[in-house]
Amino acid sequence: MNITKENIDALNAVVKVDITAEDYQEKVASVLKDYRKKANIPGFRPGQVPMGLVKKQYGKSIMVDEVNKLLQESLNNYLVEEKLDILGNPLPKVDGDFNWDAENFSFEFELGLAPEIKVDLKAGKVTKYNIVANDELINKEVENLQTRLGNKIEQEEVAEVSTIEGTFTNEEKTIENKATVTLEDIKGKLNAKKFIGSKVGDVLELKSKNLFNENAKLAQSLGLEANEVEGLETPLTFTIEAINITEPAEINQEFFDKIFGEGVVSSEEELRTKIKEDAEGQFAQQADQHLLNAITENLIEKTAFDLPKEFLIKWLGTAGEKPLTEEEAAAEYEKSEKGLRYQLIEGKIMADNDVKVDFQELKDYAIGFIKQQMAQFGQNNPEDKELEDIAMRVLQNQDEAKRLQSQLISSKMLDLFKEKVSFKEKEVSYEDFVKEVYK
Template sequence: MNITKENVDALNAIVKVDIVAEDYQDKVTKVLNDYRKTATIPGFRKGHVPMGMVKKQYGKAVMIDEVNKLLQESLNKFLVEEKLDILGNPLPKVNDEFSWDAEQFSFEFELGLAPEFNVDLNAETVKQYNIVATEELIEKEVENIQTRYGKLISLEAGEEQASITGTFVNEEKGIDKKATFAIAELNGDANRGMFIGAKVGDVVTLASKELFEDAHKLQNVLGVSHDEAHDLDVEVQLTVEEINKTEKAELDQELFDKLFADGSVKNVTELKEKIKEDAEKQFQQQADQQLLNAVTESLVANTSFDLPKEFLQKWLQTAGEKELTAEEAVAEYEKSEKGLRYQLIEGKIMKDNDIKIDYAELVEYAKGFIKAQMAQFGNMNPEEKELDDIAGRILSNQEEARRLQEQLVSQKLVSFFKDNMTFDTKEVSYEDFIKEVYNVDANQ
């Protein structure tokens, strides 16, 4: 057998594999002998079928199978030994003169080669956000906690801090929905005033247009679609069924211990510090994701290299479950080119800087993820064996294992970028971060 490689250019090559009869004949003979031992042919005892008959019936099919096995094994071995960094998979070249009746064969494969390039981590300055929990946010969360752990009191008449439960009706629009809302959520003094002093059994007529400060609240309360809620302009009748008020929980040790069973909070100051710490930990995850996105965009934009475009488009035609037309493959390439470029950049950064993940690290990462999930359900101290068992089950699922591995890689890359890149750091509130990065109001 002889394998040679010829470079077409820096990004494309042809590998030629020459196979002669001596390379595969012994294996073919062994398979045919095994067939002979088990073949059942009328007129012959089992194991006594003439070899000529076995060859005539099975010889060509066995030879083709063994040549293909040998071809695949030798090609894979060649790519590994030559340390060829290829994109996609080798594509066989069609040879119209090829015949399986010959005793020696020549096969040619097209290769798409990964480009060589350098990565400049500081080609441009990327913006990094430091999201801080504002006093306003902390105070709002303290109030939310007091309300959440507060006591619900039934009222005889509506007042400013009360909530109303009742059924909204509009026959024309098919609205018949029971809902609860706070009087303070209503838009405008006139609407809120209708419920001050209202009693159970009262029927109040309201205009749906701009009834609530947030149009999404109207959607939930009336049970209409998102689009309807924004344009709905009808009268609805609300029959008041309940009037309640939440008496906020006291900020005392009993409440602190409900929130933090380990006794780590003993006063309001410590409670606010905990809220700030927990909030900023969650904000950091979002800031890190935004940073990774921004770095990705910057590296792709500032790292220049060519790709074996025509080869990849040809490879995409047969790479998926469904074969694509040439036009579909071109469109798919254009959609995936940016992602491929970043994969190559990421791979080079990880290789050049020895960033890698071993299985033990992945297990520990999975266990940390599991502990966080269990803590949400009140299990703060799971046993190590339980964590190991759950982690083992999760990582036995290839899709879950890949997802966790990608998360861990992203985490390592973010740490690497923070240590090796120069950023334009901006301190912002969470609301300003959402507005600036996603152009969305955080309160919507």
């Protein structure tokens, strides 16, 4: 057997695998011998079928099978031994003159080679937001808590301060969802007028467009996903089932204990401090995710390199369960190119900075994730053995294992970026952060 590689250019190569009869005949003979022992052919006792008959009936298919096995194994070994960093998988070149009746065979494969990449983590600048919970936000959260724990007082009709419970329906869109709204949620005076003075049992005729100040409230009220209410214009009915006003809860020790547990907070100052800490902890996660996204976009933009585009389009056309046309494969390439570029950039950064994920780290990360999940359901002190058993079951699911590994890598990359990337820091309120980032 002989394997050679011809470089077409820096990103494309062709590997040729020459296989001679001596490379596969011994294995074919061994398989034929085993077939002869098991062959069940009328007129012959088991194990007594003439070898010539076995060869005639099975010889060619066995030879083809063994040559293909040998070809795949030798090609894979060659790629590993030569340390070839390829994109996609080798693509066989079609030879119109190929003949399985020959004894010696030549196979050619196209390779797409990964480009040489140089990543400068200092290139470009991004903004690292430090989101603070200001007094306005803390005041609003205190009011929300007072309302949530306050006393509900039934009302005969809707007033400006009412909380209205009811069901939104639309038969055509199969919407039937219970919701609680206030007039603060409602957009515009004309919509608000439809609610004012209404009573339990009244059915209001409304329109989804411009009904609420925020699309998130519309999605929540209709029981739909956020993307499902984008541009939604449909008539709605809202059947009023309860009308209340809420008498805010008094700020005292009973109030503190209901929110945080007995004795955790003992003054309004401590309450406000706790709200600030909790809010800023959540904001930090959003700021970190934005920072990671911003650095990712910056690296993709600033790190220039070529890809074997024609090869990748051809490979994408054959990689899935269903073959794609050249146009479909080209469209798929355009959709996936950005992700592939970052994949290569990330791999280079990890190699240059010795960022790795071993199984023990992944298991520890899974255990930490599981502990958080259990804590949300009030299970705060699970045993180590129980956590490890659950983690091992989770990691046996390949999709879950990949998802957790991706999250862990992102966490490690974020830590590395915070250490090495140049960025400017900016302290903002959450409201200003939303305005700047999600314009």
